[in-house]
Amino acid sequence: MKTLYFITSNKGKLTEAQERFASVGIDVVQKDIGYPELQAATLEEVAQFGVDHVRQQVNHPFILEDAGIFIDALHGFPGVYSSYVYHTLGLQGILRLLQGVPTAKRGATFRSVFAYTEPHAQPRLFIGECQGTVSLGEQGTQGFGYDPVFIPQGDTRTFAQMGTKEKNQFSHRGRSLEKLLDFFKKQ
Numbered sequence: 001m002k003t004l005y006f007i008t009s010n011k012g013k014l015t016e017a018q019e020r021f022a023s024v025g026i027d028v029v030q031k032d033i034g035y036p037e038l039q040a041a042t043l044e045e046v047a048q049f050g051v052d053h054v055r056q057q058v059n060h061p062f063i064l065e066d067a068g069i070f071i072d073a074l075h076g077f078p079g080v081y082s083s084y085v086y087h088t089l090g091l092q093g094i095l096r097l098l099q100g101v102p103t104a105k106r107g108a109t110f111r112s113v114f115a116y117t118e119p120h121a122q123p124r125l126f127i128g129e130c131q132g133t134v135s136l137g138e139q140g141t142q143g144f145g146y147d148p149v150f151i152p153q154g155d156t157r158t159f160a161q162m163g164t165k166e167k168n169q170f171s172h173r174g175r176s177l178e179k180l181l182d183f184f185k186k187q
């Protein structure tokens, strides 16, 4: 396989997938055809629903991904609502919700669920997680979404203070992409 279609509206995700797959000679190509995001309890359900919708229009193999940040002090919020919350409350709104919460209690987990499917086949899911903390303020200008407020475990910088390659080395998406790549290698 030389070309892999990624159904996404998000250029940041696309760049990260392209960076990871370029080294193995796979060209990741964006298809921004959109699909409804089911209001479900899990990222897995959202991804599965997305596949069922997209495969009615696309008859070649493709990937799509649902991701979200789960903040401990907010009982997992925004989780599956991460996209909606990013566009409404925004990062400043999230930081306000965590006002007064000390660093030791600002734990959060980023999750990424990739779905890969071929026409008429059952989709396969590849899951990656990254633990860390929500910073006290926004830091950094790289990346996208919640990157300026997420500090991965083992580092003192936010994802927005790292380049794509470095973020991929231990991010939720880097990990799910790694599993997807392993799957391709075994095919």
Ligand code: ITT
Pocket: 007, 008, 009, 010, 013, 065, 066, 067, 068, 069, 082, 083, 084, 086, 087, 143, 144, 145, 146, 147, 159, 171, 173
């Ligand atoms: P799709 O078209 O691929 O669905 P999206 O931006 O709607 O793109 P998601 O629903 O998967 O993507 O993402 C939920 C939210 O979480 C959204 O606001 C993203 O910007 C944010 N997000 C996802 N992955 C992220 C990452 O690696 N770093 C920072 N924010 C991220």
